[in-house]
Amino acid sequence: xxxxxxxxxxxxxxxxxxxxxxxxxxICAFVxxxxxGSITLYMIANGVPAxxxxxxxxxxxxxxxxxxxxxxxxxxxxxxxxxxxGTALAVMIGVPIALLTAVFLAEIAPKTLTAVIKPAVxxxxxxxxxxxxxxxxxxxxxxxxxxxxxxxxxxxxxxxTGGANLLSAVLVLAVMILPTVVSISESAIRAVPSELKxxxxxxxxxHVQTIFRxxxxxxxxxxxxxxxxxxxxxxxxxxxxxxxxxxxxxxxxPFHSVRFLTTAIVSEMGYASGLHRQVLFTIGLVLFGFIxxxxxxxxxxxxxxxx
Amino acid sequence: MVRKxxxxxxxxxxxxxxxxxxxxxxxxxxxxxxxxxxxxxWSFLTTVSSVLKGTVGIAGNIVNTLYVIILTLVIVxxxxxxSAIWLNEYAGKSRSVRLVEFTTxxxxxxxxxxxxxxxxxxxxxxxxxxxxxxxxxxxxxxxxxxxxxRNTQEALRAVPDSYRYGAxxxxxxxxxxxxxxxxxxAMPGIVTGVILAVGRIVGESAALLFTAGSGYLLxxxxxxLFHKIMESGGTLAVQLYLSMSKAQYDTAFxxxxxxxxxxxxxxxxxGIFADKLNAALRK
Amino acid sequence: MITxxxxxxxxxxxxxxxxxNTHALKDITIKIRxxxxxxxxxxxxxxxxxxxxxxxxxxxxxxxxxIEGGVYLDEKDIYAxxxxxxxxxxxxxxxxxQPNPFPMSIYDNIAYGPRIHGxxxxxxxxxxxxxxxxDAGIWEEVESxxxxxxxxxxxxxxxxxxxxxxxxxxxxxxxxxEPTSALDPAASLKTEELxxxxxxxxxxxxxxxxMQQAVRVSDETAxxxxxxxxxxxxxREIFSYPRDRRTRDYIDGRFG
Numbered sequence: 001x002x003x004x005x006x007x008x009x010x011x012x013x014x015x016x017x018x019x020x021x022x023x024x025x026x027i028c029a030f031v032x033x034x035x036x037g038s039i040t041l042y043m044i045a046n047g048v049p050a051x052x053x054x055x056x057x058x059x060x061x062x063x064x065x066x067x068x069x070x071x072x073x074x075x076x077x078x079x080x081x082x083x084x085x086g087t088a089l090a091v092m093i094g095v096p097i098a099l100l101t102a103v104f105l106a107e108i109a110p111k112t113l114t115a116v117i118k119p120a121v122x123x124x125x126x127x128x129x130x131x132x133x134x135x136x137x138x139x140x141x142x143x144x145x146x147x148x149x150x151x152x153x154x155x156x157x158x159x160x161t162g163g164a165n166l167l168s169a170v171l172v173l174a175v176m177i178l179p180t181v182v183s184i185s186e187s188a189i190r191a192v193p194s195e196l197k198x199x200x201x202x203x204x205x206x207h208v209q210t211i212f213r214x215x216x217x218x219x220x221x222x223x224x225x226x227x228x229x230x231x232x233x234x235x236x237x238x239x240x241x242x243x244x245x246x247x248x249x250x251x252x253x254p255f256h257s258v259r260f261l262t263t264a265i266v267s268e269m270g271y272a273s274g275l276h277r278q279v280l281f282t283i284g285l286v287l288f289g290f291i292x293x294x295x296x297x298x299x300x301x302x303x304x305x306x307x
Numbered sequence: 308m309v310r311k312x313x314x315x316x317x318x319x320x321x322x323x324x325x326x327x328x329x330x331x332x333x334x335x336x337x338x339x340x341x342x343x344x345x346x347x348x349w350s351f352l353t354t355v356s357s358v359l360k361g362t363v364g365i366a367g368n369i370v371n372t373l374y375v376i377i378l379t380l381v382i383v384x385x386x387x388x389x390s391a392i393w394l395n396e397y398a399g400k401s402r403s404v405r406l407v408e409f410t411t412x413x414x415x416x417x418x419x420x421x422x423x424x425x426x427x428x429x430x431x432x433x434x435x436x437x438x439x440x441x442x443x444x445x446x447x448x449x450x451x452x453x454x455x456x457r458n459t460q461e462a463l464r465a466v467p468d469s470y471r472y473g474a475x476x477x478x479x480x481x482x483x484x485x486x487x488x489x490x491x492x493a494m495p496g497i498v499t500g501v502i503l504a505v506g507r508i509v510g511e512s513a514a515l516l517f518t519a520g521s522g523y524l525l526x527x528x529x530x531x532l533f534h535k536i537m538e539s540g541g542t543l544a545v546q547l548y549l550s551m552s553k554a555q556y557d558t559a560f561x562x563x564x565x566x567x568x569x570x571x572x573x574x575x576x577x578g579i580f581a582d583k584l585n586a587a588l589r590k
Numbered sequence: 591m592i593t594x595x596x597x598x599x600x601x602x603x604x605x606x607x608x609x610x611n612t613h614a615l616k617d618i619t620i621k622i623r624x625x626x627x628x629x630x631x632x633x634x635x636x637x638x639x640x641x642x643x644x645x646x647x648x649x650x651x652x653x654x655x656x657i658e659g660g661v662y663l664d665e666k667d668i669y670a671x672x673x674x675x676x677x678x679x680x681x682x683x684x685x686x687x688q689p690n691p692f693p694m695s696i697y698d699n700i701a702y703g704p705r706i707h708g709x710x711x712x713x714x715x716x717x718x719x720x721x722x723x724x725d726a727g728i729w730e731e732v733e734s735x736x737x738x739x740x741x742x743x744x745x746x747x748x749x750x751x752x753x754x755x756x757x758x759x760x761x762x763x764x765x766x767x768e769p770t771s772a773l774d775p776a777a778s779l780k781t782e783e784l785x786x787x788x789x790x791x792x793x794x795x796x797x798x799x800x801m802q803q804a805v806r807v808s809d810e811t812a813x814x815x816x817x818x819x820x821x822x823x824x825x826r827e828i829f830s831y832p833r834d835r836r837t838r839d840y841i842d843g844r845f846g
Contacts, residue, residue: 014480014483014676017480017482018480018481018482018483021481021482022393022397022481022482024389025389025390025392025393025396025397026393026397027389028385028386028387028388028389028390028392028393029389029390029393029394029398029403029407030407031386031390031452032390032407032410032411032414032452032453032456033406033407033410035410035414035449035452036410036413036414036417037410038425038429039417039421039422039425039449042424042425042428042429043421043424043425046424046428096324097324097327097328098328100320100321100323100324100325101324101325101327101328103321104321104322104324104325105325108318108321108322109325117325117328117329119574119578120328120329120332120333121328121332122574123332123336123570123571123574124328124331124332124335126506126510126570126573126574127335127510127566127567127570128509128510128511128512128544128547128566128570129510129512129513130510130512130544130547130548130551130563130566131335131339131510131547131563131566131567133548133551134339134547134551134556134559134560134563135335135338135339137551138342138556139338175331178328178331182328206310206314207314208313208314208317208318209310209314212317229416232416232418235418236416236417236418236419236420236421237418238418238419238420238513239512239513239544239548243551243552262418262420262513265420265423265424266420266513266516269424269517281424284420284421284424287418287420287421288417288421291416291417291418291421292413294416295412295413295416298412298416299409299412302412399653467690469686469688469690470690470692470693471651472648472651472684472686472690473686473690473691473692473752473755474692474702475648475651475679476646476648476679476683476684476756477679477680477683477702477703477706477755477756477759478676478677478678478679478680478703478706478707478759479676479702479703479706480676480706483706487702488692491693491694492693
């Protein structure tokens with residue numbers, strides 16, 4: 001305040017410009033705080049009312065989803081479970097492949113090969129999610145449908161999904177988290193000091209033993225960060241899986257047509273109104289809650305790494 | 308002997324995983340190109356779909372995409388750079404720095420569907436901008452802000468302190484020093500952030516579906532160019548999604564080819580500028 | 591300080607400086623003569639560089655620094671409230687241990703300071719650039735490539751460029767923080783020659799590790815140890831008849 005007052009009295013141009021610049025930068029920095037604050041506020045303001053109108057138990061712990069019926073029911077239990085299950089399965093499939101690829105890139109591949117594969121992985125990360133959705137729809141669904149037909153041949157109780165089911169969605173998600181996990185864990189592996197590696201080799205350990213007993217444990221914080229980011233990406237993805245996963249609200253089993261938190265919002269927002277629309281915001285709030293948990297975990301890892 | 312077999316098996320698995328990742332990517336690119344290249348004709352790129360004539364064209368979507376890119380960048384670049392300058396040059400080590408860094412990182416993690424919902428109610432309803440390219444651009448601004456802030460911050464960190472001392476010792480005031488010495492040195496990093504942001508914007512669909520809508524017509528000339536900002540418009544990625552849900556797969560693959568080309572260009576440019584930044588770091 | 595001729599340009603009175611809890615400068619009282627070269631010597635970590643940096647308030651950039659006591663330039667306290675720091679730094683130029691040219695052309699490096707202070711006219715800038723480069727003894731070497739990048743010069747040339755850059759804002763005092771320690775012997779000698787020449791126009795204060803250099807270039811010398819100024823006076827006297835035993839030990843090479 002003092003400086004400002006002085007500037008106005010002395011009418012020093014430099015002084016005024018400098019003070020103004022600092023003020024503007026401060027405002028810019030606070031845009032992020034303002035954005036996260038207002039997103040949180042809006043999600044709560046729009047998502048909470050339905051919770052009270054319908055009752056927390058009837059939304060969160062009921063499995064019946066009939067938003068447009070005469071007497072609508074808004075139980076999102078299966079939707080929540082689908083998101084959790086889908087993310088968990090995608091991580092279980094995607095992370096091992098990604099980690100091994102990262103090990104290959106950082107430890108085994110010759111430089112020329114890395115120079116080819118790394119840009120390829122980055123390209124994989126850059127492909128828009130709708131394109132993954134298109135591929136899932138055109139390639140994966142027919143393939144999974146064949147498996148389904150073989151598996152449930154003659155079954156009378158199974159509802160055939162035509163390949164649009166949880167399994168297809170999980171495979172798409174697994175591919176989508178691949179690049180994120182590969183590139184972050186690769187840099188974590190590369191950051192392990194080479195003395196560790198040499199001293200392990202000097203003790204007579206083979207390269208493979210060294211990788212799994214020394215290098216990977218040393219790179220653990222970075223790898224965990226990669227996995228957490230992968231979880232975040234999988235749980236928040238919408239467009240890639242909205243047409244691939246079928247779209248009925250069912251208990252999450254591989255060959256069930258299912259609806260995720262994200263796909264429920266995307267596919268119903270267009271026509272929802274009234275209470276139905278409010279419930280979609282509640283679904284958004286649940287998703288937001290999951291993401292904030294992921295973020296807090298991530299933040300804790302980052303803070304620990306700083307030390 | 309057992310150890311050797313075990314090592315061999317594990318190595319084999321590693322090779323297999325890496326091979327899988329590469330084949331996957333190659334497969335995706337080849338498949339999309341084969342399926343889509345047939346649709347990409349001159350008229351596909353330069354006309355607008357017409358129900359009467361029964362023709363398909365994505366010119367309107369291309370223009371919308373350009374609108375969204377430019378609008379978003381115009382808003383986000385100054386904010387992102389300003390925020391990075393504050394964090395790196397002014398703020399020191401206070402609690403508010405940690406809060407800004409935490410929220411920036413949080414923004415990077417929020418899924419685009421949530422941005423879409425927020426943009427729809429905040430910019431669309433509360434601020435009364437409706438379904439428009441401007442609403443979409445404002446929403447994307449929040450989404451790509453972390454990319455610009457972080458890349459600029461990293462580039463500023465890489466500028467040696469001796470430049471700062473040198474300039475200040477000449478009697479340069481802070482902002483003058485930042486403008487004349489720091490920002491030019493940090494330029495490759497800033498450009499990298501901007502290119503990455505363009506990549507994100509081009510590929511985004513969920514956040515735009517509820518905010519910018521799905522209009523596909525070309526803007527009028529003259530004042531129409533300006534009015535377009537307040538009108539609904541679907542970008543290429545949004546149109547791809549809509550075509551897909553209407554089972555117009557030829558159009559969808561055609562757009563996918565166009566998007567892939569853009570992604571390849573974006574990654575190529577990012578590589579160039581990242582190399583420049585690294586060269587600057589090593590100096 | 592014992593002075594026979596010349597005016598006092600800078601003086602400090604009971605100057606104390608703290609980095610957080612560390613007491614880095616203790617009760618420094620010194621008078622520095624105009625148009626002379628003053629050398630600050632002492633072992634590493636003795637506070638001589640820190641002291642130098644209080645004279646143009648560049649220590650202000652470090653947030654944990656606290657200063658007590660007075661520093662006077664031409665009898666005016668530079669730490670008094672309301673002092674324009676940028677004007678102060680224009681009067682008191684500084685050259686660093688590592689040459690730090692900006693990543694710009696040679697011309698723009700020299701013109702950087704004058705431009706800050708509002709000189710835009712191309713002819714005046716040309717003049718300043720030429721005279722500064724001449725004063726720093728590097729004009730002949732770079733005359734033909736003023737638009738080339740300053741980063742392509744050799745280390746010694748870069749250091750003289752930085753001196754020229756400091757001179758371009760027409761300072762009254764020039765602070766040099768071990769200006770030759772990153773240079774080879776030939777480039778060092780050239781820079782020393784330059785210092786002796788510069789004192790005709792400027793007040794030069796140089797921090798150095800190299801005692802021969804202090805003897806060769808300076809008129810007066812101050813010896814620092816553990817944040818205290820032990821002794822100051824005419825260079826010849828300090829090196830021939832040091833009054834304090836610690837000064838004698840240092841000059842004889844017993845520590846540091």
